[in-house]
Amino acid sequence: METVLTEHLKKARRIFRILLVLGILAGALLLFAYISIFLYAKIAGPPPLNVSQTAVFYSANGKVLDEVHNGQKRYWVSLNQISPYVKDATLAVEDKRFYEHHGFDMHRIAGAVVADIKAMGKVQGASTITQQYARNLFLEHDKTWTRKLQEALYTIRLEMNYSKDQILEGYMNTIYYGHGAYGIEAAARLYFDKHAKNLTLSEASMLAGIPKGPSYYSPLIHQENAKKRQNIILSLMKEDGIITAKQATKALVTPLAFTKPAEKDPNKEDASYFMDAALAELKQDLGIDETMIYTNGLRVYTTLDEKMQRTAEEKMKDVISSSSDVxxxxxxxxPKNGQVKALIGGRDYEKSPFNRATQAIRQPGSTMKPFLYYAALKDGFTESTPMKSEETTFKLEDGVSTYTPSNYHNYYADAPITMAQAIALSDNIYAVKTHLFIGENRLIETAKTLGISSPLKKVPSLALGTSPVKVIDMVNAYGILANGGKEIRPTFIKRIETHDGEVVYQAPSEQKQVIDKRYAFLTTHLMTGMFNQKLNGYTTVTGKPISKYVSRPYAGKSGTTSTDSWMIGYSPQLVSGVWVGYDQGRTMDDVAEKGYAKKMWALFMEEALKGKKKEKFKAPSGLMSVNINPQNGKLASKSCPVQYKAYYLTGTQPKTYCTDHIDHAAKTKKKQHEAENKKFHWLPKWFD
Structure with missing residues (x-):
């Protein structure tokens, strides 16, 4: 008996020793694992917290114009920019001991295990906010042991390297709230059209319940489910002493005004074409790659003036018939800095996103003439320079080919006209003669200096705008004339900031003089002639049809080809241009369609400048003005029925007075004198 007992004791001791050794080994392994994980977390350092963020584009007025992202709409906000109600509601439902544990809530894990055993299945989660944040940042949501191990490692790294507030802030900015909204700021804007810092208790408790099941608990889809979830969260907040029972009841019964997609910005102008151009500037001109644009949460401050954009869209709809396919x-x-204030690339972006303002090249017609006359002025022409307007056939350089341009409706003066009249009446013969006289390269050089990027053919018809150009290039070129010859380029972006406010780009403000300001002014003054009916001659000035709409000084030029209609013009404060035509080169046979560009331009300019000072174009030093007879370019005498104020480089003004009307004036004066005498012929009889 004693022997048997001894054997049992020996066996028990062996088992105890084995268990002790195994326990020590297990403890050592656990200690080693803990130390290894700790060392790994220390060596690996803080995990990167980069998440994709939505880029926000602002108008010049500071309002949100548009947003772009990679499918995850997110706006990163700091913890102090989030309503305390959101923070409290989220902690109450997701992780009430968040500020007490170190990434793993052992109390909650034990409770979840017990609940799962009782239910014989997975019924309760135990993930902390840190674990969820790690999963959202770095991992897929598959349920594997490998993923769980990685999640644990990332959780430890987060807890070791970041403060609790930093972790909570990151979590609040990455969690998914449904309908494409990532982060609390995106959710606040989506559901309530407000910022996260302004959310009420009722709104916060509603949003805090969504992440558990973004579709199932979406108040836009399943309001009953969302309301039940909100009630649970408010009850938890009440139990934890965060809010009172009265606050919980009030928050639960408070009606919530959800933002409906159809209600968002119903009157907002459609700046889609402008946005495309702004994105193109970001990528092509500023060299910012798409990944940075769509994921880095940039704040892009554009040049768009919402009022002007709205005005342009309204005038286009008002002027162009809805039944027209043009x-x-x-x-x-x-014109002072090249900032684009409004842009339209077509009549309907959804039907055709092709941007006709920045991408299409079209024949500019007579809107090319100001560049020609600038070159001619530099070569010695003046407003008084005469050339005969008559049907003309030009022999080309090869000595064989000929070119016969024509005026509108084949009207000609059949007499010399001045440059002032030539541009005001848009005489084509004068333009081609000038082009050939000064040399065809002069127009090409001037156009390139003014920023025309399209290739221009060295042909006589270039003077009449037969080489196609871009609308935006033409408006920019007119802007250089308007500002006195300083270089500008079309600019859509004023400033770019990171999501936390660091300025990474500022549009340059320095400018260089690219053309002579004196000749720029002389050209501008010539272009005011289209609105000055003192220049009427064998036909009326081209601006007469819209003269009733304009109320301030403008310089401009219209242009018409068989397929295109243009109007570009400016005041000292604003330059704009309109093109009208068909995409496929179809001819414009409707008279009304040919008048759309002028009318739209005039109505826009008047509305856009309403309330602003009526500025005049100021002549720089070195110029002088005299009154001339616009028919012959000579100094006007008192007898001239029409006197036109013209500008010249000092010393180049005409020296000869007009005598065309002196005899006529003398005869008129004699007749008036004789008529006066007849009135009083009876007076001598009284004294006979």
Missing amino acids: QSAFVAMN
């Missing part, structure tokens, strides 16, 4: 493009710029 297309149109429009650009308005600040």
Whole structure:
């Protein structure tokens, strides 16, 4: 018996020793694992917290214009920019001991295990906010042991390297709230059209319940489910002493006004074409790659003036008949710096996103003439320079080919006209003669200096705008004339900031003089002639049809080809241009369609500048003005029935007075004198 007992004791001791050794080994392994994980977390350092964020584009007025993202709409906000109600509601339902544990809530894990055993299945989760944050940042949501191990490692790294507030802030900015909204700021804007910092207790408790099942608990889809979830969260907040029972009841019964997609910005202008151009500037001109644009949460401050954009869209709809298939493009710029204030690339972006303002090249017609006359002025022409307007056939350089341009409706003066009249009446013969006289390269050089990027053919018809160009290039070129010859380029972006406010780009403000300001002014003054009916001659000035709409000084030029209609013009404060035509080169046979560009331009400019000072174009030093007879370019005498104020480089003004009307004036004066005498012929009889 004693022997048997001894054997049992020996066996028990062996088992105890084995268990002790195994326990020590297990403890050592656990200690080793803990130390290894700790060392790994230390060596690996803080995990990167980069998440994709939505880029926000602002108008010049500071309002949100548009947003772009990679499918995850997110706006990162700091913890102090989030309503305390959101923070409290989230902690109450997701992780009430968040500030007490170190990434793993052992109390909650034990409770979840017990609940799962009782239910014989997975019924309760135990993931902390840190674990969820790690999963959202770095991992897929598959349920594997490998993923769980990685999640644990990332959780430890987060807890070791970041403060609790940093972790909570990151979590609040990455969690998914449904309908494409990632993060609390995106959710606040989506559901309530407000910022996260302004959310009420009722709104916060509703949003805090969504992440558990973004579709199932979406108040936009399943309001009953969302309401039940909100009630649970408010009850938890009440139990934890965060809010009172009265606050919980009030929050639960408070009606919530959810933002419906159809209600968002119903009157907002459609700046889709402008946005495309702004994105193109980001990528092509500023060299910012798409990944940075769509994921880095940039704040892009654009040049768009919402009021001007709305005005342009309204005038296009008002002027162009809804039954017409004609297309149109429009650009308005600040001539002082090139900032694009409004842009339209077509009549309907959804039907055709092709941007006719920045991408299409069309024949500019007579809108090319100001560049020609600038070159001619530099070569010694003046407003008084005469050339005969008559049907003319030009022999080309090869000595064989000929070119016979014509005026509108084949009207000609059949006599010499001045440059002032030539541009005001848009005489084509004068233009081609000038082009050939000064040399065909001069127009090409001038156009390139003014920023025309399209290739221009060295042909006589270039003077009449037969080489196609871009609308935005033409408006920009007119802007250089308007500002006195300083270089500008079309600019859509004023400033770019990171999501936390660091300025990474500022549009340059320095400018260089690219053309002579004196000749720029002389050209501008010539272009005011289209509105000055003192220049009427064998036909009326081209601006007469819209003269009733304009109320301030403008310089401009219209242009018409068989397929295109243009109007570009400016005041000292604003330059804009309109193109109208068909996409496929179809001819414009409707008279009304040919008048759309002028009318739209005039109505836009008047509305856009309403309430602003009526500025005049100021002549720089070195110029002088005299009154001339616009028919012959000579100094006007008192007898001239029409006197036109013209500008010249000092010393180049005409020296000869007009005598065309002196005899006529003398005869008129004699007749008036004789008529006066007849009135009083009876007076001598009284004294006979």
